[in-house]
Amino acid sequence: MSTEKKIDVSIKDFFNENREELSLELVSGKEGMSNKISVVEPHHPGLAFAGFTDYVSEDAVFIMGEVENSYLKHISPARRSLNLNRMFEKRFPCMIMGNDIPVSKILKMLSNKYSIPMFSSKANTNMLFHRTNVYLSSRLAPSITFHGTLVDIYGIGVLISGKSGIGKSECALDLIDRGHRLVADDAIKIFRRGEHILMGTGIAPDSALQYHMEVRGVGILDISKIFGIRGVRLHKRIEIEINLIEWKMDTDVERVGLKEETTKILDVEIPLVKIPLIPGKNVSVIAEVVALNHLLKISGYDTAKVFNATLIKLMQEKAKKLARLDEDVE
Structure with a gap:
């Protein structure tokens, strides 16, 4: 950045x-x-x-x-x-x-x-x-230039990050093909509105180069020409970051979802989801699920917390049943 x-x-x-x-x-x-x-x-x-x-x-x-x-x-x-x-x-x-x-x-x-x-x-x-x-x-808004890809997935601005060549653009391309919209690829201008809102756009939003994407092995693609107006948008609020990382045996990743990681951009904290990459993993589907799960949380339903509470309740009820059996003298 x-x-x-x-x-x-x-x-x-x-x-x-x-x-x-x-x-x-x-x-x-x-x-x-x-x-x-x-x-x-x-x-x-x-x-x-x-x-x-x-x-x-x-x-x-x-x-x-x-x-x-x-x-x-x-x-x-x-x-x-x-x-x-x-x-x-x-x-x-x-x-x-x-x-x-x-x-x-x-x-x-x-x-x-x-x-x-x-x-x-x-x-x-x-x-x-x-x-x-x-x-x-x-x-006059504080701003930075961020290396990554910004996509509108189900109305949620998802910032896809990761080291160069890991597959950010390819993931975004698949998402666009599935009906989502590209905001910017490779270089994203992120600026803060007020105290808690991050907005993202291309570094040249008024330029004809705004919606171009480099895909290794293919070259430069004009997304607005290939997918039409439905595949792009000028700017979007950034609500969550997906960080693509290489899978290693000692990689520490969240398994349940109770521990929520965050990242700070321009002093604004947003959720961070790390996705380890292995051959055959459908990253675009996972990105869609991340966006949908974020929508659920916004509406007040946290799957991981509900699952954990339900599991604890079942364990407590089972413990009570076992306690009653211990009192049986026949």
């Missing part, structure tokens, strides 16, 4: 990628289009407009609307100029004026003076906050 060091987004990229959706128009401060955003949550400028600028983030997008604009109109010009200058001196990345409100002359002047892009938008502030947060959550 290798770490992706994508920790910020330029204002230029933010503007180009959200211009239509957020109805953005650059009003002033175009010299600051290279400014960087590195904080996910957009901020209100409320307290800063009142003169309290101690917590003005230098890395966050600021969004203002009718309330903030009305406040600026109701304070004296001298105080307005002083408070706004204090805020803009913090050199935050950019500011968006929502609700199609005209940008005042002083905001334009300070935007140009400090090279802080000022945008206007026809969208309301609630939508601006929501969509900006969603966009930045994706762009």
Whole structure:
């Protein structure tokens, strides 16, 4: 696994990628289009407009609307100029004026003076906050590149791992033939959403190379062309990892299922199932069963635990019967 060091987004990229959706128009401060955003949550400028600028983030997008604009109109010009200058001196990345409100002359002047892009938008502030947060959550999410194969099996994102040449792609190919869907093969970009969700996609999801797979002895295959749209999908939440390992006499593998192994990716813990490989083992069927068993656990039914509890109950009942026989004196 290798770490992706994508920790910020330029204002230029933010503007180009959200211009239509957020109805953005650059009003002033175009010299600051290279400014960087590195904080996910957009901020209100409320307290800063009142003169309290101690917590003005230098890395966050600021969004203002009718309330903030009305406040600026109701304070004296001298105080307005002083408070706004204090805020803009913090050199935050950019500011968006929502609700199609005209940008005042002083905001334009300070935007140009400090090279802080000022945008206007026809969208309301609630939508601006929501969509900006969603966009930045994706762009600023911690991510890694993972060597393996990601397949959607019965709606469960299964990450197939193992050393090079062990048969990950061949297993995935069989699964696709059985009706499941490929997300990415060989190099998978995994990123974290929130605190507990892992999402996986190809390293070039917008590229024509997204669904290509190398099968040793055959060559490069275009899965989307061979199996059609039903055999692929753009991205998928990763819920379980299957690790293919070589079988050895001293290989320690789980036999019952009571001991659940886990692995951590980007500090998110997911179940780990190790499958030792021997000639003749149908790995794709086992992968399907792993996904189905995971679905059962999600619904509240753990086969191994139920089996163990039932077995203990039967042993206890048998012990009681034997105890009654011991009390028989005839």
